[in-house]
Amino acid sequence: MNTFFLIAIVVLIFLVIFQISKASEYVSILKGEEKARKQNNKINGFLMIAFLILGLIGVWWCNDLLYPKTLLPHGAGSSEGNSIDTMMWITIVITGIVFFITQILLFWFSFRYQESDKRKAYYFTHNNKLEIIWTGVPAITLTILVVFGLKYWFKFTADAPKNSQVIEITGHQFGWEIRYPGRDGILGRKNYKLTDPAKGNPLGVDWSDAASHDDVHVPTTMHVVVNRPVKLVINSQDVIHDVGLPQFRLKMDAVPGTPTTLWFTPILTTKEMAKKTGNPDFVYEISCDQMCGRSHFTMRGVIVVETQKEFNEWWIKQRPEYLKAKQFLTTTADSTKTVALENHQGSIIK
Amino acid sequence: MNNEEVLHEKPLVVHDAGHAIHEHHHQSFITKYIFSQDHKMISKQYLLTGIIWAVIGGFFSVIFRLQLGFPDQTFPFLEDIFGHWAKGGRLDTEFYYALVTMHGTILVFFVLTAGLSGTFSNFLIPLQVGARDMASPFLNMLSYWFFFLASIVMFSSLFLQTGPASGGWTIYPPLSALGDAMDGSKGGMDFWLTSIALFIISVLLGGLNYITTVLNMRTKGMYMTRLPLTVWSFLFTAILGVLTFPVLLSAVVLLLFDRHLGTSFYLSDIVIGGKILPNEGGSPILFQHLFWFLGHPEVYIIALPAMGITSEVISTNSRKPIFGYMAMVGSFFAIASLSFLVWAHHMFVSGMNPFLGSFFVLFTLLIAVPSAIKVFNWLTTLWKGNIHFTPGMLFAIGFVSLFISGGLTGIWLGNSALDLHLHDTYFVIAHFHLVMGVASMFGMFAGVYHWYPKMFGRFMNHTLSYLHFWISFIGAYFIFWPMHYEGLAGMPRRYYDFSNWESFKMFGGLNEFISITAIIVFAAQFLFIFNFFYSMYKGRKVTERNKNPWHSTTMEWTTPIHPPHGNWVSEIPEVHRWPYDYGKDGRDFIAQTEPVGADESKH
Structure with a gap:
């Protein structure tokens, strides 16, 4: 009934407009x-x-x-x-x-x-001086913007500072996986053909690389230390995703087969930012900014920026992923190892 | 091929003055209205198809705006229309993305490419350069029918069980390459690719014709420097199309290979739905390069004709010559050439080499210079004019305003460091809708209102057109201006629902406002559509007395009120001057066909 009413009103409005318009013509x-x-x-x-x-x-x-x-x-x-x-x-x-x-x-x-009947249009076809001015001024202004822009661009896309904390983030439909290198500071090698969530290896880590044995894998939430540069190594398992970090003003695509990187230096902890924005629920969110499928809009990650002390407290509770996967390795050790070795030259990230 | 030869190839056209009109009665309905080789009829076919697509594409945007504006509500009528895509009156997320994808594809390709340059290049090139028809009327006819086929294929995809393509109009693989990634990448994507392939053929056939006609078939005295700016813009548009659309075809074909033949052009290291795919060594970024090599010039394929139409309409209705004719042509040239060197500014965050990116920053910001020249020239054309606010003129002024608003934000996005933040947010949506979406739509409206009397020999209702203009113009700013702020909050585009995001959920009320405005503006377009069709039959007739209703100098107004196939009944008039002699020597306007007087002042 309501819809019918609405349609009737719209049609009526159109009719009135049309009649007025026709009358105005007469x-x-x-x-x-x-x-x-x-x-x-x-x-x-x-x-x-x-x-x-x-x-x-x-x-x-x-x-x-x-x-x-x-x-x-x-x-x-x-x-x-x-x-x-x-x-x-x-x-x-x-x-x-x-x-x-x-x-x-x-x-x-x-x-x-x-x-106006009083005025005659002014026959004015061109004026070189004017045209040179308004070609020159925009060109100079834009040069300034280009110089500024490229200065920052090269700064942000240069190699990450040496003291950066390296963290790997992998996108898949529809979530983020985060992997930390352990004590050795090296992320273990991966090969997508080894991916097998049932055997405790959802990221396709190549366990034959000893560097992987102390790597820590956590879903969704990334912990980083304030004032220490973070270098993200970005991967995707299926389609293109994008690590969008609005509060850090940065983003970078996650491309299957082509790892990308992004680094930044967080300067405010989550708590400080919550105070600053006056929003007690504030969190640094990772939004997927590249259309990736039907639940693209739910692909949310979180970054917790905290002090070194808080980070250490969290870190100490984490267990390497290898410990969980090992049980499968001992039962089917031979076959896994062969596959791992065969694919030695696959996609490697260090 | 010269003008007369074109005519003599076909039986049913003008042979000499006296019989021209009578002979037209022999044309059957099919040769006159359907498989017509008359550029004027083909242009109307393009326009009509464009309007139908615009209604469909616009309607889709209204539907997904309902979801964005009212995420918690259900609309039972949606289930009546879309069935299982909107169960319980709530859009399926997959279908939401299908609507977004189809809205983009339809508007970019079918409305603003075919509907805009297809309509006006066809209609105006022969009439304004003084040719009896296109260089090849037959290929011209084929061009429309390939477009029609493309339309049919795209339209059919809407009825597939798995739905039409839904990976965004840019169809980035791997999402678009793998049926397992989303339903829209199943059959719908094959339909999409087939349709676009057909569409590319149409653009090439049309474009080659436009170029040849402009270069070879100008009437006596119509030097290139005497071409109206509309024709210049169509020429550059056609050149861009011919040089870039084939690259899209290659991207499309390779994607089809990846989909069906097991190749790995774009695919590497993929695990999807628990399946480990064998493809290795491909690069999804390759597709983005190929796509945007067309995709960015495509933006200018859309914008240039609107600029040309705007220049012509502003000059005519200011009763003043266009300011800086050569600078206008030069800036067309500059925009067209630079548009080949800026494509990767869509890919700053794709993982592309940053050093390469810096060149694209440079060229992208450089393109702002010719655009600025154009704006300043339009403003100077208005200055000290005697402005007639015809409906066409209102839309042309609207074009300039929207072009400025949308163009300036291009300077933000083209600067890669800022793009790191703003890429794929609502800021981008606001930017391109203003600068190429709505602005070019306005250019198209300006063209329709301005040349309607020539197309149909009748006038449109002015009151309706004024209403149409003011609602659309104010509405466009209401819709897209606040989106800049959403973008500055980092709000990503292509999201179905923001309510779970701490960072983006504060814009609920604004999204509701935008959606309501969008519905009103969409409804207001029916004022135009009604006016368009009603006036075709009932509009006031153009008479001999006001045969040149806007007092234009250009050649199309020297043809009969209903130009026959062949345009001029007797010989094609000779051209003696440039097309912008408005207000010269105290005369309101001097037609291009009038010989230069002995005591006329020089400009």
Whole structure:
């Protein structure tokens, strides 16, 4: 009944609009078309300037309403993120100036130079000086932005600092797996053909590599230490995913067959950030930012940024994955080993 | 092939002045309306198909906006329409992605490529350069029918049990290559790939025709430097299409191989649904390179015709010459050439070599320069004009405004360091919808309103068009402006539901507002559609007196009110001047076909 009512109203509105429009056409013929046209011209000219003024107010109002909900007011959770914010502000100012000037001119000109019997259009075909100015000025401004941008880009994509904590993160439909190198600081070799969750090896670690024996695997939640650079080694098991870290202002695709890396330095612990944002439930989330299938939007991970002490307390409770997988290895040791050796040259990550 | 030869190849066209109109009555319904070789009819076919697709594509966006705006509610009517895809009135997540994918594919390829450049290149090139028809009317006809076939295949995919393609319109493998990855990558993806392959053939046939016609079939005196900017834009669009669409075809074919022949172009090291696949050594990034080598020029294939139409409409209705004609042509050239060198700015976070990325940053920001020149030239064209707000003009001004708003955020996204943060967020959605989606739609509306009298010999209702403009224009900003803020909060695109995310769940109310606006704007488009079809039969007729209703200088208005196949009844007029002599020497306008007077001032 409700739907029917709604449809009836919509149809009615359309009918009314249509009748008015048709009538206005007849009226304009009666009034004299030229006169009606000029009247319409005045109305649209007025609407142009009205749109400009209301639009500018709207831009301010929208900003007032939504700016607090963006990430900008609280600052980034990483030092790289703060650099990106700085660059974003420079870009906002430059593009903002251009935006306001050009939009104001556009609607002001439209209003100011609307048709009038008194004015003759000015025959003005080109002016080299003007054109050189407005080719040159954007070119110089953009050069500044390029230089800034590339400076940061090369910084962020350069090798991670030596003291980085290396952590592997692997995406699959629809979740994240996190692997830490153990005491040796080396991630054990992997070979996707060894993947077998039933035998305690969901990531396809090659147990024949001794470096893998102290590696720790945890699902979903990553623990990192504040103020220590983190280097993520990013993998995917099936389709392309993306490690999206909005509070750190970074992201990088997880590509099957092609490991990628990303590093950043968290500067605020989860607790500090919760205080800063005034949101007690705050967590650093990992969002999958590359369409990956039907439950793409549920592919959530968490990063807990904590002090070294808190991290140590957590770390001490973790057991290497190998201990769990070993039972399967002893029962079927021979066959696993052969497969492992055969695929020695497979995808290797260190 | 010159103009006359084109005509003499076919039986039913103008041979000489007197018989032209009579002979037209001999055409059967099929040769006149269906398998027509008349560029004007083909253009109308493109337009009509484009409109139908636009309604479907727009409707899909309304459906998925319902989900985004009202994630907790159910809409029982959805189950009536979509059956098992919307059980209990709630969209299946897989189907949500199918809708998103189809919305993108339809709008990008079928509406804004075929519907925009297909319609106006076909309609305006012969009329504005002074040709009787396209260089090859037969291939031109085939071009439409390949598009039609592509449409049929794509439309059929909507009825598959496993649904249409649903991996996003960019169909990145491995997601699109593996049926196990999602239902849409089963039969739907084969339909998608077949349809796009057919579509590419259509674009190539059309494009080659446009290029040849512009280069070889201009009337006497129509030097390249006397071409209206519309024709320049169509020429560059066609060149871009011809050079880049074949690359997409290669990407499509390789993907088909990976899907069905067991090759590993894009696949490596995959474990899916517990199965370990044998493919090794491929790279999904290869596909992204091939895809975006088309994908980015495609953006300009969409934007350039809208720019051309805007230039023409703004100049005509400001009663003033376009400012900096040569700079406009130059910037078309610059945009078209640079567009080949920027594709990888879609791939900054794909794991691509960062050093390579730096070049793409440079070229991407460089492309802002010719775009800026265009905007400044449009503004200067308005300055000191005598502006007539015809419906076409309103949409052209709207185009400029949207192009500025959307273009400026391109400077953010093209800078790779910022893209690290903003990539694949709602900021991107806002950016490209403004700059190429809505803006080009506005360019298309400007074109339809401006050339409708020439297409159908009748006028559209002005009151309806004004309403259509203001609702669409305000609505476009209501929808896409706030999305920038969602993007600045890092909100990812292509999410079905945000309510489980601590970082993104605060925009519930805003999403509701956007969805409601989107529904209203979608409904307002029916004002246009109704106006379009109603005026075809009931609109006020164009008469001999107002045969050139906007007082334009260009050649299409010198044809009869209902131009026959062959366009001009007698000889094609000769061109004596550039197309922008508005307000010269105190005269409102001087047609291109008028010889230069002895005491006329030079510009």
